[in-house]
Amino acid sequence: METDIYKTEALEILDDLEAALLELEGCPEDMPLVNRIFRALHTIKGSGKMFGFDDIADFTHEIENIYDGVRSGKLKVSQDLISLTLAGGDVIRRMVRGEEVTPAEREAMVSRFQAMQKGEEALADEPPGRPPACEEKISAEKKQSAIWRVRFKPGQNIFQTGTDLAPLFAELRELGESTVVCHCQAVPGLAGIDPQCCYLSWDIVLTTDRGEQAIRDVFIFVEDESDIDITVLEDADSVAHIEQPLRLGEILVEKGDIAQEKLAEILANRPLIGQTLVQEKLVDPSRVKSALAEQQHIRKLSEKQKEMESSDSVRVAASKLDTLVNLVGELVIVQARLSQHSTVSRDPIAVSIAEEVERLTTELRDNTMSLRMLPIGTTFSKFKRLVRDLSKELGKEIVLEMEGEETQLDKSVIEQLNDPLVHIIRNSIDHGIESPRTRLAQGKDKTGVIMLSATQSGADVVISIVDDGAGLDEAKIRAKARERGLIAEGGELSEGEIYQLVFEPGFSTATVVSDVSGRGVGMDVVKRGVEALRGHIEIASRRHEGTKITIRLPLTLAIIDGLLVETGGEKYVIPQAAVVECFEQTREDIENAHGNNVINVWGQMMPYICLRQRFAIAGDIPQSRRVILCEANGRKAGLAVDRVIGNYQTVIKPVGEVYKNVECISGATILGDGTVALILDPVKLLKEEQSVLSRDKIRAGQ
C-alpha cells in the first residue's frame, strides 16, 4: 500500500521534473529551476531508499550528482545534459512502474552520467543558443514575490509643499496586495493642532514581486522630508510553508516596539497579549493594530497559497469521488421528485422543506462537481515533451505555446482528452509544420508555432490547436474524397465541408506513411474520442497559413441544465446552452408556411425541425405549440415541440451500448415521476436539418 503511494508520488515528481527540464532548456542559467530539478531528484532518491527501491535510489543518485555540479557552477547546462536527464527520467519512470530495465541498460546510462559529471560531454557540446523568450522568462522567474514592511512617517511640513499622500497609497496598492495601518498617536489635542501639519504615520505590509526599488520609487518625491523604512519580511513563496505566522508579540519585538524581556513578563501573566500590552500602556493601540494587521496579512497569504497547493495535499481515490458524484446524482433526482410532489400537494410546509432541500442539493451538487474539476494544464504540460522529441526526430523547429492552462474541466474529460490531443499535435508536427528550409523559402519564420489554448465559454470549454504550418490541401482532399466515393456524383461540397472529411475513417492524403502519422487512422479516432465526451470537433484551414482545430466540450459529463419539453406525451430535455428563444406557433402559422418547415423569427425565415415528424411520434399537432430556437456549433434552427414544461437540472445517464448509434440523443435522464426523458443533441439535430436543407437545394437545382 505504502509503496503504491510512493509510486504515485514518484510519478508525479517525475512529471514535474520533466516540466522543469524543458523549462531549463529555454533558460539554462535559471538557478531556481536547477534547484527545483535537484530537489525533485533528491526526493525520488530519498523516499526510494526509504521504501526499499534501492535500484531507483542508486540510479537517481547519479543524476543528482550532476545537478549538484550544476548548482555549484562546476557544470554548465547543455542541450545534451537535458536530453540525457530526460532519458534518465524515463528510465526512472520505468523502474517506478516496475517495468523491466536491464542492468546493462542501467549501467550504460550511469556511465554516461558519470562522464557528464566529469564534464566531458558538457565540454564537447557548445552552449545552447538562447531562444528569445528566455530573457523575459528569467526576469519573471527572478521576480520572487516577497512581503515588505514599510514604515512611512512623513515630515510634519509635508503638506506645505503641496504633496498629496493619498496617491502614494494607491500606487503601493498597484504593486501588490497591501494592508495599511495608520498611527495617529502623534496628533495633538484640538487646541494644539495645526491643520496644515501632518501628524500621522503609517505601517504598510505589502506583498509584491517588484522588489525594493519599486517601493522606493513610490516615495521618490517625499523621501527627503520623510522617514521611510523598508524591510523585507518573508519570501512570499515560503509563507505557505510557515506552520504558524509570527506571533503578535514577536512581530512587535522584531519591529523594536517592545523589548523582549517586557514581552516575556507580560506573556507569563496573560494570554491576550495585544490587550494586555495596551492596558499596560507599553505599546500604543495603533502599534498593536499594525502588528495584528501584519499578522493577518501574512496569515491570509499563507492560507491563499495553501489553497493553491491543495491539489497536491489532498489525496482521494478517484473511485471515491465517482461514488460521491453518483450519489449526488441520485439525490438530485430524488430532490426533483420531492419538489414535484410538494408542488402538487400544495402543503406550504412541504413546499418550504422541498425548497430548502433544493437549495442544499444544488450547493452540494456544485461543490461535488468542483471536486472533480482539474486545470487542463496538467494535460497540456505533457505535450511539451512530445513536441520536443518529435520535432527533433523530424528535424523541425517547433515551439509549443500554451494559453488558458488554468481552465478547469472534469477530471474524466481531461483524462479521455489526452489521446485525441496527442493525435492532433502529432499531425500538426508531422503534416502541418514544414521543415525550416521550406518555411524560410515561403518567407515564414523558420520556427513553427503550435498554439494550444483553452477557454471556458458558457457551459462549454473550447480547446483550440492552431499551427502556422502548411494547412490542408483542399484540392488533394477533394480528389481523394471523389476517389473514395465520399462525394456523391454531381454533389458539391463547400471548402468547410471538404475539410471535415479528414475526420472520415481511413481518410489520409499523406503519400508517405511516416512513423508519426499518415496511416489514416487518427482523425476519425480523434473525432470519436471527442464525441464520446459529448464534445464536437471542427477544423478550419488556410493553405500555407495553417490549420485550426477547435474542440468544444461540456464542462462536466454528469449534469446539465436543460429545458424540459413534451411532444406527444414523450418528454425531452434540450441542453440550456443551445436554447436561444422560444416562440409560439399556431396551426394557422403552420398552414401559412405551405408545408415548409420555416417560422418567421423577427422578420427572418428560420428553418425548424418538427420533433413529431423527426421522431415519428403519433398524434395531432396541438392548436398552439412552441418552436424553440436553438443555436449549436454556429448553426441556428428551431425545434418544434408540443409544449415547454420548464427548466430542468438533470443528471445525465448514458443510454448504453445498444443505442450508441442513435446520434441525435446524447443521453437520458430520470424525471421526478421515475420515467425516463431523452436528452437531445442539438448539434447533431441541427446538422441533420442542414443536410436536409442542402439536399433540398440540390434537388431544387436539378
Added chain:
Amino acid sequence: MTVDTITQTDQYLTFKIDEEYFTVNVRNVREILEYTKITKMPDAPHFMRGIINVRGSVIPVIDLRLKFGMEATVPKSSTRIIVMEIAREGRTLVIGSLADSVKEVIEIAPDQIEPPPEMGTRWKKDYILGVGKYQEEFIMLLDIKKLFSTDELTRIDQPALEEEES
C-alpha cells in the same frame, strides 16, 4: 453455441410470448419487473421499444414479439419485463425483454433438450438454442447471445435515411 454445449442440469426461467413457452438460463436473469412506461427511442430498430429506469439506471427494452415478426406487445396485467445480463467482450450487456407472462423456474437436464427442429416452427431457428419439454408443452430455449447480438440491436432506422432511398 449449440445444444451440445449444455452439459449440466440447470435452472431455467420459463415465460410466455403469445401462446408459446420460452426459457432462458436463470444465470442470465437479473430480475423480473412489472410493466412500466417505456420511453421510445428515435431512430432505433422498431423491436427496440425504448428505455426504462431501473433504480436510477437506464436499461434498453426489446419486444420479442416484434423481433419475431408478430404484433407489438400490448401491456396487460400479466406483462413483465425480464432484465437479462449477457456477458460480451468483457462487458455485461443489460437488456430488458418484454414477456406476456412469466411462469416459473424449472430444472432441465441436458438430455431433456433437443436440437431445434429444422422446420415446422414459426420462430426463426437462428435464435433457438434447443427445445425442451415443460408440462407436455414444448419450450424454446432462447439463444440470447445471438438474439441480443449488438450488430442487430444497434442498427439505425432513421426516417430521413429511408426517405433518401425512396
